[in-house]
Amino acid sequence: MMTPDDAVAEARARLQAERAEVMDELDTLHVRLETKGDYGLGEGDPMIYQWELNLALCKRAEQHLAEIDEALGQLDRGVYGRCDRCGKAIEPERLAVLPHTRACSQCAQRRR
Numbered sequence: 001m002m003t004p005d006d007a008v009a010e011a012r013a014r015l016q017a018e019r020a021e022v023m024d025e026l027d028t029l030h031v032r033l034e035t036k037g038d039y040g041l042g043e044g045d046p047m048i049y050q051w052e053l054n055l056a057l058c059k060r061a062e063q064h065l066a067e068i069d070e071a072l073g074q075l076d077r078g079v080y081g082r083c084d085r086c087g088k089a090i091e092p093e094r095l096a097v098l099p100h101t102r103a104c105s106q107c108a109q110r111r112r
């Protein structure tokens, strides 16, 4: 049987592992973004397209990182796993798949 403390410890471990992955991804993307100068400024240049794609990926990774940090902050404050919208506990199965989610599956579905 998993206790709530176990679930929190597991969520923290997962979030920290996920955070390390995103940090690695951001490192890689930042290195790629810094090489823009070598691409020249040709309009419609496939290299520019690639650079813009990297920029978009970078922004997404930063957003992801912010979500992870928010979830880690909630763990520290002891309020992790509560739905932002209805205030109910988020299903453990959902947290296992999406440890940084802020909404229970019902509220997440309603949003669509």
Ligand SMILES: [Zn+2]
Pocket (backbone or CB within 6 Å): 083, 084, 085, 086, 087, 088, 103, 104, 105, 106, 107, 108
């Ligand atoms: Zn909810």
